[in-house]
Amino acid sequence: MAAATHLCGIKTPYCFSKKALHSQSLCSQKRLNFDLLTESCETLRVSYPSKGRGGLRVVCDARKNDVLVQSEAKSQGLEESINQLSCVMKFGGSSVASADRMKEIAELILSFPEENPVIVLSAMGKTTNKLIVAGEKAASCVSDVSEINELSFVKELHYRTMDELGLDKSLITDHIEKLERLLNGIAVLKDMTPRARDYLVSFGECMSTRIFAAYLNKIGVKSRQYDAFDIGFITTDDFTNADILEATYPAVANKLHSDWNNDPAIPIVTGFLGKGCRTCAITTLGRGGSDLTATTIGKGLGLREIQVWKDVDGVLTCDPNIYPGAEPVPYLTFDEAAELAYFGAQVLHPQSMRPAREGDIPVRVKNSYNPNAPGTLITKSRDMSKAILTSIVLKRNVTMLDIVSTRMLGQFGFLAKVFSTFEDLGISVDVVATSEVSISLTLDPSKLWSRELIQQELDNVVEELEKIAKVNLLQHRSIISLIGNVQRSSLILEKVFHVLRTNGVNVQMISQGASKVNISLIVNDSESEKCVRALHSAFFETDLAVADLVNHNGNGNGT
Ligand SMILES: Nc1ncnc2c1ncn2[C@@H]1O[C@H](COP(=O)(O)OP(=O)(O)O)[C@@H](O)[C@H]1O
Numbered sequence: 088m089a090a091a092t093h094l095c096g097i098k099t100p101y102c103f104s105k106k107a108l109h110s111q112s113l114c115s116q117k118r119l120n121f122d123l124l125t126e127s128c129e130t131l132r133v134s135y136p137s138k139g140r141g142g143l144r145v146v147c148d149a150r151k152n153d154v155l156v157q158s159e160a161k162s163q164g165l166e167e168s169i170n171q172l173s174c175v176m177k178f179g180g181s182s183v184a185s186a187d188r189m190k191e192i193a194e195l196i197l198s199f200p201e202e203n204p205v206i207v208l209s210a211m212g213k214t215t216n217k218l219i220v221a222g223e224k225a226a227s228c229v230s231d232v233s234e235i236n237e238l239s240f241v242k243e244l245h246y247r248t249m250d251e252l253g254l255d256k257s258l259i260t261d262h263i264e265k266l267e268r269l270l271n272g273i274a275v276l277k278d279m280t281p282r283a284r285d286y287l288v289s290f291g292e293c294m295s296t297r298i299f300a301a302y303l304n305k306i307g308v309k310s311r312q313y314d315a316f317d318i319g320f321i322t323t324d325d326f327t328n329a330d331i332l333e334a335t336y337p338a339v340a341n342k343l344h345s346d347w348n349n350d351p352a353i354p355i356v357t358g359f360l361g362k363g364c365r366t367c368a369i370t371t372l373g374r375g376g377s378d379l380t381a382t383t384i385g386k387g388l389g390l391r392e393i394q395v396w397k398d399v400d401g402v403l404t405c406d407p408n409i410y411p412g413a414e415p416v417p418y419l420t421f422d423e424a425a426e427l428a429y430f431g432a433q434v435l436h437p438q439s440m441r442p443a444r445e446g447d448i449p450v451r452v453k454n455s456y457n458p459n460a461p462g463t464l465i466t467k468s469r470d471m472s473k474a475i476l477t478s479i480v481l482k483r484n485v486t487m488l489d490i491v492s493t494r495m496l497g498q499f500g501f502l503a504k505v506f507s508t509f510e511d512l513g514i515s516v517d518v519v520a521t522s523e524v525s526i527s528l529t530l531d532p533s534k535l536w537s538r539e540l541i542q543q544e545l546d547n548v549v550e551e552l553e554k555i556a557k558v559n560l561l562q563h564r565s566i567i568s569l570i571g572n573v574q575r576s577s578l579i580l581e582k583v584f585h586v587l588r589t590n591g592v593n594v595q596m597i598s599q600g601a602s603k604v605n606i607s608l609i610v611n612d613s614e615s616e617k618c619v620r621a622l623h624s625a626f627f628e629t630d631l632a633v634a635d636l637v638n639h640n641g642n643g644n645g646t
């Protein structure tokens with residue numbers, strides 16, 4: 088805490104040059120982020136956290152090229168241009184899994200004193216999963232919901248956390264009582280509708296945000312809790328997987344800005360939740376939906392940056408659960424990240440890149456367990472001149488359909504009929520490959536909570552399509568998506584097929600999307616992990632791997 092000693096001794100207002108500030112004695116201070124001083128903005132503020140937000144401030148005035156340390160009262164003139172909500176920081180379940188983790192996150196937020204962040208939180212640890220299981224048990228056969236282990240787990244976790252943080256438990260007793268009443272209702276009906284399930288899981292985020300906001304206030308950092316469904320997050324009524332409607336952006340921005348301007352306090356917002364536009368009931372945005380809450384707030388408020396804090400060092404070259412040696416990817420474009428998320432990388436919610444791309448707001452994926460790691464920066468464009476393969480993504484348990492026309496219809500009529508069948512049944516498709524008389528495609532399971540298509544739906548699809556075609560339904564397939572510079576597809580594919588042939592794997596379908604960042608291969612589930620590891624090793628681990636490709640391609644430009 089050398090910074091504290093040094094700056095506390097300064098009588099305000101006090102001026103010193105930027106050069107002095109950059110000198111070792113000051114810049115080594117951990118708590119002040121002097122990198123910002125190189126930015127070309129007119130004025131910027133570095134607040135000094137140990138006196139609370141709004142205590143001493145360090146103000147850099149780029150026009151004068153010097154730095155002014157002021158007391159709160161004296162800095163009022165500059166306040167309007169600089170003291171606005173600046174970024175959004177989203178913390179996932181693992182980042183707020185316990186009292187200790189919450190304390191670390193509070194520290195982390197305070198270590199960015201120059202920011203006035205909007206905080207988005209997920210439910211603590213595995214709370215969402217536990218609540219779903221509790222609901223399923225209540226709907227099945229229990230006579231007394233208080234016997235459900237998962238309910239006891241959730242209660243105990245939240246009460247213990249509050250105890251360890253020194254907070255009054257009464258803050259969430261109302262929620263716990265409502266949760267028990269809801270489970271009793273589900274037990275009486277012996278049914279958990281999607282609507283009831285969304286209400287049930289919402290307790291996770293409602294409680295984590297209340298606890299964290301109370302903790303920040305307790306340690307002297309003024310904060311205010313918000314339930315997303317009460318501040319303008321308006322969604323479709325597709326329970327368990329709702330879409331955010333346009334009206335959300337201005338509504339949320341108005342609410343958060345006006346509260347901030349009237350009485351500044353760090354907003355702590357529930358991730359994952361919304362309010363159905365017709366039903367007015369609580370909806371959820373699909374698993375991992377807090378990422379989407381964060382990017383929606385980022386776009387709505389026009390913030391400088393969106394940070395999503397996870398338990399890994401950023402977006403990695405593949406799923407670390409498949410291959411622990413996966414490496415962080417330093418830069419991605421919105422297109423690459425969207426494709427990666429859509430094709431199954433758990434690290435980002437499939438829809439989360441849309442608002443960030445529309446608002447052109449950089450997204451930084453960081454590790455809350457290792458804040459010094461640089462993470463991944465996702466922006467509109469990046470230097471692709473040396474990019475070949477960025478990341479390998481695996482989506483398991485996919486259903487594939489081979490549909491061969493019986494030639495009852497012409498080519499256009501055939502394709503139109505196939506796609507209108509999927510539209511009518513509300514099923515979207517992931518990967519498609521066509522010839523004149525046949526089409527192979529995979530079905531998108533993400534619209535269902537369980538991420539597995541139910542048999543009934545599949546039977547309906549096959550029955551409808553068999554009116555015009557011979558249909559072969561193939562289950563237990565995997566999509567391996569190669570995200571990268573598809574301008575170099577020949578080089579990528581040459582290597583891919585060499586690796587797969589060496590490993591004796593047969594590719595059942597291949598597709599290169601119009602997005603120019605993704606090549607998809609379909610293989611059997613049983614071979615998919617082996618394939619990902621072999622591809623990872625070929626593309627990312629041998630020194631020769633990348634050099635090989637670049638040299639092979641002359642100047643490295645395959646176009
Ligand atoms: N390509 C990938 N890069 C990084 N993490 C990945 C990737 N694929 C899968 N994961 C998994 O995603 C997890 C992080 O996502 P998630 O659990 O949703 O985070 P949070 O709950 O903190 O928002 C990691 O712990 C990792 O196991």
Ligand SMILES: N[C@@H](CC(=O)OP(=O)(O)O)C(=O)O
Pocket residue numbers: 178179180181209210215216291358359373374375376377378
């Ligand atoms: N709690 C929700 C929403 C979410 O975004 O969670 P996480 O950030 O921990 O993936 C879920 O588990 O799906």
